[in-house]
Amino acid sequence: MENPLAYVLGMSALGAGICTLAGLGGGLGQGIAAGKGAEAVGRQPEARGTVLSTMLVGQAVAETASIYGLIIAFILLFANPLVGQLETYNIISTQ
Numbered sequence: 001m002e003n004p005l006a007y008v009l010g011m012s013a014l015g016a017g018i019c020t021l022a023g024l025g026g027g028l029g030q031g032i033a034a035g036k037g038a039e040a041v042g043r044q045p046e047a048r049g050t051v052l053s054t055m056l057v058g059q060a061v062a063e064t065a066s067i068y069g070l071i072i073a074f075i076l077l078f079a080n081p082l083v084g085q086l087e088t089y090n091i092i093s094t095q
Contacts (some may be wrong), residue, residue: 005092008082014077022069029062 037055041048084093
């Protein structure tokens, strides 16, 4: 490998891009949950409170997966611990 730092940074950027795809799943899940919640309230308006609270809890759980993916992407892009490993094992020098 000619430049291990470039390889690690490139793979980190690729990994960060894949992590941001977690937002896609969360968005789809929340949209489906909101649609199904609206359908349920349309069928049984008296169950509005129960449906709304259950839907909001489910959407909060779906949103946490997106937030975790975003945090991992930020770590890989801005506070990359893998570059430190290259320096620790003397694969590269920062001088």
